[in-house]
Amino acid sequence: xxxTTPTVSAAADRSSVSPEWLLLARIEMIRYARRPAFxxxxxxxxxxxxPYLDPAEPVDELSMIAPAALVGLIGITVSAQRVWASDRCAxxxxxxxxxxxxxxLAHLAASVVPFTIGLVFVTVSYARYLTDPPPPxxxxxxxSDGWVLAVWFALGAVSCLGGPILGVLIARMTDRRAAPIxxxxxxxxxxxxFQGLFEPLRRIRVFMPWTYWGGPFGIDGDPQRSMVFTGSPxxxxxxxxxxxxxxxxxxxxxxxxxxxxxxxxxxxxLVVIAVVTCLAAMWTGTPDTVxxxxxxxxxxxxx
Amino acid sequence: MRSLARYxxxxxxxxxxxxxxxxxxxxxxxxxxWPAAMWPLHGATIGLLAAVSxxxxxxxxxxxxxxxxxxxWWRTVARAPAALLLVAVWVAMHLSLxxxxxxxxxVLVLQGVSAVLVGFAVATWxxxxxxxxxxxxxxxxxxxxxxxxxxxxxxxxxxxxFPIWPHENWPRATAIWSITxxxxxxxxIASIQRDAADRAHR
Numbered sequence: 362x363x364x365t366t367p368t369v370s371a372a373a374d375r376s377s378v379s380p381e382w383l384l385l386a387r388i389e390m391i392r393y394a395r396r397p398a399f400x401x402x403x404x405x406x407x408x409x410x411x412p413y414l415d416p417a418e419p420v421d422e423l424s425m426i427a428p429a430a431l432v433g434l435i436g437i438t439v440s441a442q443r444v445w446a447s448d449r450c451a452x453x454x455x456x457x458x459x460x461x462x463x464x465x466l467a468h469l470a471a472s473v474v475p476f477t478i479g480l481v482f483v484t485v486s487y488a489r490y491l492t493d494p495p496p497p498x499x500x501x502x503x504x505s506d507g508w509v510l511a512v513w514f515a516l517g518a519v520s521c522l523g524g525p526i527l528g529v530l531i532a533r534m535t536d537r538r539a540a541p542i543x544x545x546x547x548x549x550x551x552x553x554x555f556q557g558l559f560e561p562l563r564r565i566r567v568f569m570p571w572t573y574w575g576g577p578f579g580i581d582g583d584p585q586r587s588m589v590f591t592g593s594p595x596x597x598x599x600x601x602x603x604x605x606x607x608x609x610x611x612x613x614x615x616x617x618x619x620x621x622x623x624x625x626x627x628x629x630x631l632v633v634i635a636v637v638t639c640l641a642a643m644w645t646g647t648p649d650t651v652x653x654x655x656x657x658x659x660x661x662x663x664x
Numbered sequence: 665m666r667s668l669a670r671y672x673x674x675x676x677x678x679x680x681x682x683x684x685x686x687x688x689x690x691x692x693x694x695x696x697x698w699p700a701a702m703w704p705l706h707g708a709t710i711g712l713l714a715a716v717s718x719x720x721x722x723x724x725x726x727x728x729x730x731x732x733x734x735x736x737w738w739r740t741v742a743r744a745p746a747a748l749l750l751v752a753v754w755v756a757m758h759l760s761l762x763x764x765x766x767x768x769x770x771v772l773v774l775q776g777v778s779a780v781l782v783g784f785a786v787a788t789w790x791x792x793x794x795x796x797x798x799x800x801x802x803x804x805x806x807x808x809x810x811x812x813x814x815x816x817x818x819x820x821x822x823x824x825x826f827p828i829w830p831h832e833n834w835p836r837a838t839a840i841w842s843i844t845x846x847x848x849x850x851x852x853i854a855s856i857q858r859d860a861a862d863r864a865h866r
Contacts, residue, residue: 398805405818430812438804538800539680542715542807543687546708549811550691558701 382463386470389443393471393525396439402431403478410485420489422501422509422576425516428479429571433524434545436475440528441541444468448532462619465533469609472525479521483513498655500575500587504647511594512574519601523570523608530608533615557590563650567592567642570601577657585657593646600638607631671734672742676720681746684716685753692754696761699828704814707826710775711810713750714783715803720746721787726796736859740788740852747784751777766828771838775826778845779810785852792858 393399409427412418447464487510495501501509531541548570555566557573566572575589610628614620691709695702721743723729729739754776762769783799783806790798814826824837 398808401805401809402812405812405816409816409818427816427818430815431818434812434815435808438808442804539719539803542712542803545808545811546687546691546705546712549708549815550694550702550705553702553704556701 381459382466382470385459385463385467389447389467389471390474393439393443393474396443398435398439399432399475402435403475406431406478406482410482413485413489416493419493420486420495422490422495422499424486425483425513425520428482428517429520429524432475432478433520433522433571434549436472436521436525437528437531437545437548438541439475440468440472440525441532442528443471444529444532445536445538460616460618462613462616465529465613465616468529469526469612472522472529475525476518476522479518483517486517487513496658498587498653498658500577500589500653503575503587503589503651503653508594511598515594515598515601516571516574519598519605520571523601523605526605526608526612530612533612563590564592564643566590567597567600568639570604579657580652583656587653587655587657589647589651591647591650592644593642596638596642596645600635600642603631603635603638607635668738668742671739672745675723675725675729675739676743676746677722678746680716681720681749684712685749688713688750688753689757692757692761696764699765703826703828704811706772706828707814708807708811709754710779710826711807711814713754713776714779714810715799715807716783717747717750717780718783718787718802718806719799721784721791722797722799723791724797726791726794735856735863736788736792737856740856743788744784747780750780754780766830768827768834771827771834771841774838774841774845778841778848781848782844782851783848785848785855789851789855789858792855792862 406428409424413420444465447468451459451461451464490501490509490513491506527544528541531544534540552569552571555562555569555572557563557566557576557578573590574592574594575587577585577587580586580588607628610624610631614624614628688709691705691712695706695709723739755773758765758769758773758776765772783802787799787802790802817826820827820832823840824833825840827834827837
C-alpha cells in the first residue's frame with residue numbers, strides 16, 4: 362500500500378500539467394513581449410492607428426490586415442523560436458522538474474500578449490466605426506454592426522492568437538529551423554488564393570484561418586466596386602477559436618507522458634466541432650454575394 | 665582553389681539554398697500569372713532570399729574555423745556561390761517574366777539583389793563579432809517582417825518598399841533599395857577589413 366500510492370500519484374502528475382505553468386506562463390509572456398520581431402510588428406500595428414488622431418479620418422475597413430500580418434504572422438516564428446530556446450535550456454539543465462507539456466502550455470499562454478495587441482487594434486477601430494462609419498460605398502456599410510464586429514475580431518484579433526499558437530505547434534512537430542519561415546510564406550500564398558478574389562473559391566474560402574469577407578473586389582465596369590461575400594463570420598469566429606484549441610491540444614500531446622484517453626477524446630471532439638462550425642460558416646449567414654449599388658471610390662487594392 | 669570548393673561544398677547549406685531557389689521560381693511564376701492579386705508574394709520572395717542568404721553564412725564549426733589561418737575574405741568568397749545562385753534565379757526569372765510584371769524591371773531586379781546582398785553582408789558582419797550562426801536568427805526576423813510588410817504595406821505612400829501600381833512612388837523605391845544595397849556593400853567591406861585588422865593584431 363505504501364509503495365503504490367506514490368506511483369499512482371506520480372502517474373497522475375505525468376498526465377496533468379504541473380502547477381508551475383502559471384509562473385512559467387508569466388515568464389514566457391514577458392519574454393515574448395521583449396522579442397524584437399514582436400516589438401517591431403506591434404509598433405507598426407499600433408502606428409497604423411495614428412491616423413485616427415485626426416477626427417476627420419474615417420475608419421479604414423480594410424486595415425485588419427495590419428495586426429494579422431505584423432503581429433499574427435510574425436508570431437509564428439517568434440513562438441517557434443521561443444519554444445526551441447526553452448527546449449535548449451531544458452536540455453542543458455538535464456532532468457528538469459517541469460515537463461514538456463507544462464512548458465508548452467506556458468508558451469501557448471504567452472500568445473495572450475500578441476492577442477492583446479490585436480484586441481486593442483480591433484477595439485479602437487470598432488470604436489471609430491461606431492462614431493465615424495466608413496463610406497457608404499464600402500462593404501461594411503452593407504452589413505450590421507454585429508457582422509462587422511465579428512469580421513474584424515476574427516481578422517484583427519483572433520489572427521494574432523492563431524499565429525503564435527501555430528508557431529508553438531510547428532516547434533513541437535519539427536526541429537527544422539526553416540519550417541516556420543517556409544510555412545509562413547506558404548500560408549500567405551494560400552491565404553491570397555483563398556481571400557475571395559477567385560469566384561469559384563469564395564464559398565469554401567472560410568476553411569482558411571484568414572480570408573476576406575468583403576472589399577473592393579470589383580465587378581465588370583467598376584473594378585473598385587465593394588461587395589460582401591457569402592457565409593457567417595460569427596460561425597467563423599467560433600471555427601477559428603476551435604482551430605486554436607485543436608492546435609494547442611495537438612502541441613500539448615506531443616509530450617507522450619501527458620497523452621491520455623481523455624484528452625484524446627477531447628481532441629477528437631474539438632476536430633468534429635471544427636468541421637461542423639466550418640461548414641456552418643460556409644453555408645449559413647449571407648447566402649449570396651452582395652454587391653454595393655454605389656460605385657467604388659478606389660480607396661484600396663492599390664487605388 | 666580545390667580547398668575553396670571543398671569548403672564551399674561542406675559548409676554551405678546547399679539543401680536549403682536550392683530549396684529556396686525552387687520556391688522562389690514557383691512563387692515568382694505565380695506572381696507573374698496573377699500580378700495584381702499575388703503581388704505580396706513578390707515581397708515574400710524577397711524576404712525569403714534575404715533570409716536564406718544570411719543563413720548561408722552560418723558557421724556551425726566556428727570554434728574551429730575562426731582559428732584557422734583562412735581569413736574572412738576567403739571564407740566569404742567560398743560562401744558567395746549560395747547568394748549568387750539566389751541572385752541568378754531572381755534575375756533570370758524577372759528577365760523571363762518581364763512582360764507580365766510591372767514596367768519597372770530595374771527596380772524589381774534591384775530589390776532582390778539588394779535584399780540578398782544586405783542579408784549576406786549583415787550576417788558576415790555578425791560572424792566577425794564571434795556570433796557563430798547569426799543567419800538563422802536574422803532569417804527568423806527578416807522573412808516574416810518582409811512578408812508582413814508586403815501584405816500590410818504600412819505607410820506605402822511615404823515608404824514604398826514593395827510598389828506595384830503605376831501611381832506609386834517608384835523613384836523613391838529605387839532610392840530605398842539602392843541605399844539598402846549600398847549599405848550591404850559597405851557592411852561587407854567593413855567586415856572583411858575588420859577581420860583583417862583582427863588577424864594583424866594577433
